[in-house]
Structures are given as C-alpha cells and as structure tokens.
Amino acid sequence: MKHIFIVLLSIVFVATSCQSEKKEEKEKIVIGGKKKTVSPEFELGEKLFKGKGNCYSCHRMNKKSVGPSVADIMKIYKEQNGDVVGFLRQKKDPIVDPENYAVMKTNFARLQKFTDEELQAIAFYMNEVSSK
Numbered sequence: 001m002k003h004i005f006i007v008l009l010s011i012v013f014v015a016t017s018c019q020s021e022k023k024e025e026k027e028k029i030v031i032g033g034k035k036k037t038v039s040p041e042f043e044l045g046e047k048l049f050k051g052k053g054n055c056y057s058c059h060r061m062n063k064k065s066v067g068p069s070v071a072d073i074m075k076i077y078k079e080q081n082g083d084v085v086g087f088l089r090q091k092k093d094p095i096v097d098p099e100n101y102a103v104m105k106t107n108f109a110r111l112q113k114f115t116d117e118e119l120q121a122i123a124f125y126m127n128e129v130s131s132k
C-alpha cells in the first residue's frame with residue numbers, strides 16, 4: 001500500500017514538472033540566438049504583422065523583399081530615434097527608403113482602422129525581433 005502511494009506521488013510529480021517545462025518553452029522564443037520572453041504585446045504584434053496587417057507579405061525579418069527587412073528598418077529607426085507608430089499614422093516622413101515610399105503608402109488607408117494599441121504592438125514586435 002505504501003509503495004503504491006509513493007509510485008502515485010512520483011507520477012504526479014513527473015507530470016507537473018513536465019507541464020511547467022512546456023509552459024516555459026511557450027513563453028520563450030529564440031531571437032538572434034537569444035532566448036526572449038514572449039509577452040502578450042509581442043504575440044498581438046506578431047499576429048497583426050503576419051495576419052491582418054499584411055506586413056509580412058512585403059517585409060521579411062532579415063532579407064529585403066518588396067520592402068526593406070525588419071532588421072534594416074529597425075536598425076535605422078534605432079540610430080535615428082525613429083517613431084514607427086508615427087510613421088504608420090503618416091505623422092512622420094519615411095527615413096529608410098523614401099524613393100519607394102509610394103509602395104508603402106498603399107497601406108495607410110487600411111492602417112487607419114487599426115487602434116493605437118495595435119500599431120504599438122506591431123512596433124513592439126518589429127523592435128523585439130530585430131534587437132539582439
């Protein structure tokens with residue numbers, strides 16, 4: 001009887017420790033070789049960037065496609081203290097590739113329907129995935 005109890009206890013212990021490991025994995029992702037905690041804001045930003053925002057169809061993380069890579073954009077934004085949300089709200093001029101601004105401009109009508117919180121989440125996501 002005592003043995004069964006101990007066996008049961010260890011099963012419960014193993015089961016709960018497995019669970020907490022899984023939870024931790026979900027909260028951390030690897031960006032630029034570093035583990036980072038995924039916050040709700042990051043998750044929202046990623047969802048919008050790749051989904052409703054459609055940003056990913058023109059912006060890859062590390063290589064240029066139709067638009068500059070997120071890494072290139074954020075490098076310049078960090079150097080020049082740029083304001084992603086301000087740019088997306090058309091309050092700030094382009095500083096990365098002004099010659100191709102017309103292509104990026106096609107998004108602004110759609111982005112007007114995004115809340116400030118959503119645009120901030122997109123900016124947060126872009127900043128997180130490009131910071132090493």
Ligand code: HEC
Binds near residue numbers: 098
């Ligand atoms: C149809 C293609 C296309 C889509 C979709 C697109 N972009 Fe762009 N984006 C571009 C191009 C081209 C540029 C380079 C021109 C420029 O710098 O304005 C650019 C530039 C940018 C810049 C740098 C602006 C600067 O200061 O020069 C940011 C920030 C940006 N995009 C964010 C986004 C976000 C966020 C989304 C999704 C909501 C998005 N883009 C969707 C094509 C696109």
